[in-house]
Amino acid sequence: MSIAGQQHGMVVLDEAGEVIRPALLWNDTRSATDATALVDELGGPEAWASAVGSVPVAAFTVSKVRWLARNEPEHARRVASLMLPHDYLTWLLAGRPESAVTDRGEASGTGYWSPADGAYREDLVRLALGHVPRLPRVAGPSEAIGETSSGIVLGPGTGDNMGAALALDVSPGDVVVSLGTSGTAFAGSSRPTSDATGIVAGFADATGNYLPLVCTLNAARVLTSTAALLGVDFDGLAALALAAAPGSGGLTLLPYFDGERTPNLPDARGSLHGITRDNLTPPNMARAAIEGMFGGLADAVDALVGVGVAPRRILLVGGAAANPAVGAVAATLFDVPVEVPPPGEYVADGAARQAAWVLAGGLVLPSWSGLRDGATRRYESAPVPSIREAYAAARSALHG
Template sequence: MQALLGIDIGTSGCKALLIGTDGAVIAAETATYPLSQPRPGWTEQDPELWINGARQAVARAVARAPAVEILCIGLSGQMHGLTPLGADHRVLRPAILWNDQRNGAECAAITEAAGGLEGLLAATNNRMLIGYTGGKILWMQGHEPDLFARMTLMLNPKDYLRLRLTGEVASEVSDASGTGLFDVRRRQWATGLIETAGIDPDLLPPVFESQQITGRVSAAGASLFGLPKGVPVAGGGGDSVIQTIGSGVIGPGELQTTIGTAGILAAALDAPQDNPDGKLQVFCNVAADKWHCMGVSLNAGGAMGWYRDTLCADAPSFETLAAEAAESPAGARGLLFLPYLNGERCPHPDPSARGAFIGLTARHRRADLTRALMEGVVHAFADMHALMRPMGIDGRVIKASGGGARSALWRQIQADMFGCDVVTTEGAAEGAAFGAALVAGLAVGVWPDAATAAQSCRALTRERPDPQTAAVHTRAHAIYRGLYPALSDSFAALNDALFDR
C-alpha cells in the first residue's frame, strides 16, 4: 500500500500521520513534550524535544502499518518560532516560541524602521506582531549579543526538523509569512525591510512553495527517524495555514475555525488583498495560486483548560463541563466572557488585554459560566469575521477543527452565531499533520491540484443554525464588542509591575 506521511511539530507534542492515496487515515500517533516558561510572558522549548518527539511518533505510526510504501513526507509545525543555529547548525539556545511575549519593543522598532505601520504594511501586508520571528531576532541581538554573534542561521520549528531529516536548509512561503519579514504579495523575502531593520539576510533560509520538494531523507535522517533513505520531503506549511486545506477549506464561502490552545478563523483568498490596519494576518497559502487570511486569538481551548483547572475544584472532564453548559440557555443568562487571558492578537493586538466575566450575578451557576466561556471564544471569531467581510469573505459554511470541534455544543454555538452550517471533516481531527500529508501528495502528483486534494476531507458531522437563538446572539455580540474599548485603559493600568509583586 502506498502512503503519505505528515509530521506536525506542535507546541505540546509531535503528531505523525499516515494516509492513503485516497486521503483515508491509516495510522496516527502523537508523542508529547513539555515547554519552558523561565519568566512571565516567556515560552521556550529545547528543539531536541521536537526531534525526539518526531522519532517516537513516526516509529509508532510506521509500526502500525509496516507494509506501506511512503511516497512523500510533508512537514508542519508551530509558526513564528525562532530556532537560532550556529556553526555546524548547532542549536545555540532554546527556541523562542510563537506565544512568547518578550519582544514588544523590538517589534515596535521594526515598525518604526519601516516608516510606521503604513510602511510596514506596504512591505509585508502584515503588522510585526508580538511573537513574530522578526522581533525575536532583534531581541536576541539586543539581549544576548554573544549568542547572536555566533548565530549563522534562523529556522522555524518544522524547518529545523527538515534540516535533521534531510540535511537541507529550506523554508516555504506560509511559515516565512509568519516571520513578519516576508513580502506575501510577491512571495519572497522583504529584502528592503530586512536591511532597514538591521537584520543580516544571510540568517534567513531560502524559501520554496509549499508543494515543492525541498530535499530527500538523508542517510543520517534515515538512521535517526527509521525512514527509508531517499524519500522526498515537501515544503509543507505552518500549522495555522496548512490545517485549512486539511479541513477542506480552499474555495470561496468556506471558513475554518480552529479551537485549540489558540483560536483561529481562516479562509482562502484568490489574490493577496490589502490588509488595511493589519489586524488580520494575510499569508501565502500552501496552494501556490492562493493566499490565506486569518485572525488569531491567543485564547480559546486554553481558556477552557485554565477555567477547569483553576475554578472547578472537582476537575471535571471537558465533556462533563460541556454537558452542563448545554443546560444553560443561549446568552448564558446575560453573562459574557472576554477570553483575553494571555493578552490578545486579533482583533485587538494588545498584550495587556485581560480576561473577564461580565455580568455575574448570584443566580449564575457553573453551567452558565462554562457556556459564557464557550460563547466568548465564538464571539472572538465573530469579531474577526467582521474584519474579513470588507475583503469579500463571507461564511456559507464553517469547517470546524481542533480539540474544541469535538464538542457538539461548541459547534452549535458557532452555527447559531454565524447563521450557517458547521461541519467537521474526515482528517480535520488530525490537525495540521493531515494538511501536511495532503501537501506531500500534491508534491508527488497524487492529486492534480489543491481543490482536488481538499475533496478528500469528507463531511462527518453537521450542525445547522437554530433561528430561535439569533436575536439573543445578535444582542449579546453587540454588547461584547463594546467591552474591550470600555476596559482597555483599565487593562493597561492593571498591567503595571506593581501588581506582579
C-alpha cells in the first residue's frame, strides 16, 4: 500500500507524538509574507534556488513553518517532529514508529530538502522554526518502509503530482497539465533543475529522477464558478464555450479568484477585461473562463521550456479535462498537440503503481499499460496568438 497526497502541507507533532495544531495545507496563503522574509534572509532567490532548486512561496512547507513560529510561538516551541500530510498517514499506518518516512518527491516540496544533493538543509529548517525537529527519513522509490498491523507492506508514498506522473508513465517531451483544484504543469527530467525566478519548482519525482513543475492556484474552480454564474452545468458550459469564437470576442479573464501562485500574487483577485455591450454574452463568458484558466498554464509551459524541457505533447488530466470544450480551447493556446487520456484518478493510480513496484522489488519500474478503458482524445495544435497577448496585456496593466 502507498499513499499519494497533496504536497507542501505541514503537520507538527510534540514529543508524545500528538498533533499540536490542525495541519496547514498548501493553498493557505497566510504564509506569503513569511515566504518573502525567508527569501530575503537567506540572500535572495538565487540563494534558495542554489540550495534546494526552488524559491519558497506561500505554499511551501518551509513558509508554513515560519508562519507557525511567527504567529504561534508557543506551538512552534513544542514541535518535536515535522511531517507532511501523506507522511503522517503512512506513519499512522505503520504503527507510529520512532522515525517517519517520506519520499524524494514529497521532500522536494518542503523547501528544506535538496533534490540535487539528496539531503535535508537543516539550516533552513532552523532559519524558519528556530530549531531542528525530527524530519522523516527519505526512502528510495521502491523501498518497503514498514507494515500495517495486519501485515500489509507499505511503500514510501509520494506527492500528488509525482503520483500522476508515475501513473501516466511520463517520459521526456511529455508535459502534463493537471486541472484539479489547482493547476499544474510538469515534465519528466533526468537532471535536477534550478530556477532563480521562482516560477519553476525544481522537484524530484517518484522514480529517482526529477519533475520540474509550475503551479497555479486557480484551475477547475474557475469553471465551476463560471458555470454557476451562468446557471448551467459542466456540459452546458462546454456548449456555450464552443459556441464562441477563439478570443471570446475580446473578453479576457484573469482568474485569480483565490490569489495566485504563478505569477506570485497571493493577494490578487479575479478581473474581467475588455468588456463591451456586444461581447458580454454567456458564450463569450464561458470561453473566456477556459481561456483564462489556460493563460497562466501556457505561461507555465513556457517556463518549463526555459529550464530545458522540450515539449512534444501536452497531456491534460484532472477533473476539468473531462469537459469537451477544454481540450479544444487548449489547442488554441499551446504550440504542440494536446491529448486528453481517459478520465481517472491518476494520483491514486500512481500510488498503486508504486505499491506494485515495492512488492515486485528491484530498481527498474515494472511495465504499466492498459490503465484505463476508453480512448485518448487528441487535438492538433491551432494556436491563436491574440488570446495569450490579451491575457499578458491585462495582467501587465493590472499587476505590472
